[in-house]
Amino acid sequence: MKFGVVVFPGSNCDRDVHDALVHDLKQECIMLWHKNEDLSQFTLDDCIVLPGGFSYGDYLRTGAIARFSPIMKSVVEFAKRGGKVLGICNGFQILCEAHLLPGALLRNEEQKFICRNIFIKDADGDVLKIPIAHGEGRYYANEETVNELEENGRVLLHYCDENGNITPEANHNGSVRNIAGICNKERNVFGMMPHPERACSAALGNTDGRKLFNKLFLTANIATASTVHN
Template sequence: MKFGVVVFPGSNCDRDIYEALKNDLGQEAVMLWHKDADLPGFTTEDCIVLPGGFSYGDYLRTGAIARFSPIMQAVIDFAKRGGKVLGVCNGFQILCESHLLPGALLRNNHQKFICKNTFVKDAEGNVLKIPVAHGEGRYHADEATLDALEANGQVLLRYCDEQGNLTNEANPNGSVRSIAGIRNAEGNVFGMMPHPERACSTALGNTDGRQIFEMLFPVIKEQLVAAH
């Protein structure tokens, strides 16, 4: 499996996720440029990553300009063929703007940029400590969409406290139903506001992010187990 990390003007987490994939998780990873019009060498067994940052300066609306960059049409076509796509933070915003994922990311309910460790709970109930860093991370969708996400098991992560409780105090941005990450109905497009790539290295004192990558891409878990 190969990962392609897209670099947009204003991306500032592209190198972070590249290094996490390549050095912490032992995956093949390459950098892709936003002006590229295709994805040569990638098959539907691979994954395209849209990293965090401030693509195109977040002008107009977060992710709104990046959605129209040349490479995004190739990414949309890739996803529609079944290729895997992961969007983290600004990447999640781009996926929603591209309609590869439902809903939208709005200004945090306290109207402030937030950068800190948070706790999230996955669908199996595991509680993980993962950093967030965003000003527009409040997930929103209409009730019908939210009910469909719940019914189809499309909610990947929810903000919680250290014991796994879903509380208003543990929700850093006011996301509806404490949603921190979702996937599409087909199960090949993933988006999340927390930054798992910042929690993959023992040097950083936190490797909880590895569990998110292993959840999304079981081949990573298989490779890491085999290596040990």
């Protein structure tokens, strides 16, 4: 499987994603400048990654300008044809702005930037420790949309405590129903606020990010799960 990591002006996690994929997960990875519209080297079995950071300085609102970068037209077309797309943190915000995923990411409930290790529960019921680093990570969608996400197994990640309990106290940014990551109806576009690329190296003391990447793309995975385990 081949990955393409998009570099926007203001991206600051693009190299982190590249290094995690290449050095820790041993995958082929190509850096893509945001003005490059050509994705012809990627097949529908490959994945385009929109990394975290502050694309275009978060002007207007997070992800709003990056959504109109030249490459995004190609990313949207790639996704609509069935290609895999992953948005991490700012990338998740961009996917929502591009209407590839429903909802929006709002300012954290306590109006503060959060940077810490937290726990998330995936659709298999496994608990993973993954870092977060965001100021606008509070996932919001109307009740009808959230019900549809949960009923159809499209919530891939919930914020939880270390024992897997999905509680208000474990909901660090105030996201609706503790949602930390979702996918589209076709299950080929994924968005999450946590940063798995920062938890892929034993040198960093945490390799739970490898488990998440593997489940999403490289093994039998949570992306095909039809139910969410609470």
